[in-house]
Amino acid sequence: MRKRGFVFLLYALGFAVGLACAGLCLYMADNFFYTMDSRSVAARILYDRGVTKVREVRDYINRGDLAGAKAYCDEGNFDVELWLKNGWSGEEGPIWSSFGGEQDEPDKAGCALIKETIGFYSQKLPAIGNYTLSTEEEYSFYLYIDLKFPLADDLKQPGEGVLLLYRLRYWLIVAAATCLILCVACFAYLMVSAANKAAGKETVQGLLAGVPFDLLTLLATAGAAACCLYIARGMVHRFYSAAFVPPLIAGGTLLGVLFALYFTELAVRVRQGGVLRRTLVYTLLCGIWRGCVWLAGAVPAAGITVIAYVSVSILEMTAGSLILDNVARSNRPATPIRQALLLWGAEKVLLFIAVLYVAYICKRLLRAGRAMAEGQEDYRVDTSGMFGGFREHGENLNSLGQGISRAVAERMKSEHLKTELITNVSHDLKTPLTSIINYAELICGEKTENGRIEEYAEVLFRQSGRLKKLLEDLIEASKATTGSLEVNLEPCEVGVLLTQAVGEYQQRMEEKELELIVRQPEEPVNIMADGRHLWRVFDNLLNNICKYSRECSRVFLSIEVREGRAFIVFRNMSKYILDIPPEELEERFVRGDRSRNMEGSGLGLSIAKSLTQLQGGGMEIVTDGDLFKVILNFEILT
DSSP states (O other): OHHHHHHHHHHHHHHHHHHHHHHHHHHHHHTTTTTSOHHHHHHHHTHHHHHHHHHHHHHHHHTTOHHHHHHHHHTTTEEEEEEETTHHHHOSSOSEEOSSSSOOHHHHHTEEEEEEEEEOOOSSOOEETTEEOOTTSEEEEEEEEETTOOSOSTTHHHHHHHHHHHHTHHHHHHHHHHHHHHHHHHHHHHHHHHHHHHHTTOOOOOTTTTSOHHHHHHHHHHHHHHHHHHHHHHTTTTTSSGGGHHHHHHHHHHHHHHHHHHHHHHHHHHHHSOTGGGSHHHHHHHHHHHHHHHHHHHSOHHHHHHHHHHHHHHHHHHHHHHHHHHHHHTTOOSHHHHHHHHHHHHHHHHHHHHHHHHHHHHHHHHHHHHHHHTTOTTOOOOOTTOOHHHHHHHHHHHHHHHHHHHHHHHHHHHHHHHHHHHHHHHHHHHHHHHHHHHHHHHHHHSOOSOHHHHHHHHHHHHHHHHHHHHHHHHHHHHHHHHTOSOOOOEEEEHHHHHHHHHHHHHHHHHHTTOEEEEEOOSSOOEEEEOHHHHHHHHHHHHHHHHHHBOTTOEEEEEEEEETTEEEEEEEEEBSSOOOSOHHHHTSTTOOSOTTOOSSOOSOHHHHHHHHHHHTTOEEEEEEETTEEEEEEEEEBOO
């Protein structure tokens, strides 16, 4: 977050500096910095100040104070020469000059020259040498500005600034281009980082996160328009005056910041999805739609039909009133019009009765379809009073309900028979199997010199124990599926029970070099569950993890609390390819090891899901490549 803030600050700073450089480049281009020499540029920029100096010298001479004019020029970084109007084309030299003594051309060559043609206004003008000034003539004043600026006057600071800009005129272009590249790079980084955070499901919150997108667009457009108007207002006098640069920097920088904020926020919302859903227009339309749905649910179909019918009739009546008004203005006979209105009224009454009757029949059929969809297969439609296709459709619905009832009854009978068969066979097998196990245990305890007998007895004891476990699983799966297990719900702390179950399997996991990572919230999480059945669920899932996890991998067990529910998550990496859909893994006798080389009946997940549902919880299996994840969820006890 700090890095993005630093990049945004760098972007804003680069934008401001780049605009300043670009504005100065425009100013210099409009004042011929790139096509004229430095003296001509200085003369152009300092022209107004130079003309003021010339007029001051003219006023001194007009009063006959030549010494004062000379002293005034000596106090500044300039000198003045007085010529006839076409003096340079016809005269050998100036009439009057403020230069001290004879001036060499190289001194003048290093100065900026400003020429101003004006006249004198005094009735009594002094004579300069052999020449007498006249108010009838116009004279040319030549102002030479010393670009070294040895004295501190009002020409020094602007003149030195002009010369500095002239020396930096090409470097400012380079600086503007560099700032442009920097801003583009920073903007690209802000867009990519914002999109990546949104794609990574991280919480990307900012000042604009809660603003609807259409309102954000409106505000950004208004801000951009205001910035552009401010910049345009500052550029009214074009670029020959540097006064437009501050408005360009301020308005342009604000415009660039708005641009970056808007598009980075757009990148986040596009990456997260649902841009259009987070708009005021969408919210308003959804509200209107929900209102219509509520109206449809609260008002019967007949009522909606009446409302629509009356609305159409009002529209037709309004149109008819306009037609009558036009007829009245045209002085046509009114008797045919009255007859037409009577026929129109009679037609509307008959149509109203017919439409209301059809709406009533449709409502009955709709109620029947909704009841059957909710599982009421014994619901019957009253077809009395119906006609044509409506009666046929009602009879079809009744036949469909009877067919569904028969199919459900046969399915339930089949399930009960299957469950009863499994239960009875399992019970019948348990008695002889118990005898086999007991005698196998006795044989294992007998001492014999024949080593093969001991080996055979051990295999017999182990496999008979496996068969006993399978029968117990079959009985428990049958009871869990039919809901015949006794469930005693009571407050249960999930974290304690999970820790105890993990302790039972700690040694087996260490033998397979499985690294167990358990994450639980600091506060206890209590749910309503049957401790015995919840323990069996944990036992089945941890047993699966020990049997099917890849050696030298990690196993993650976590308890998470979200939206008032507790989620117990089991994650592990499977040693086999999980090419079986999660829904199929939840069925009985389905195993992740299709080669069936591992011990197991394929009932563990089915039993776990049935026991979880009996306790009011839910179970979900998620597979992704070799990742196997089981998510249990229960409502938190408050």
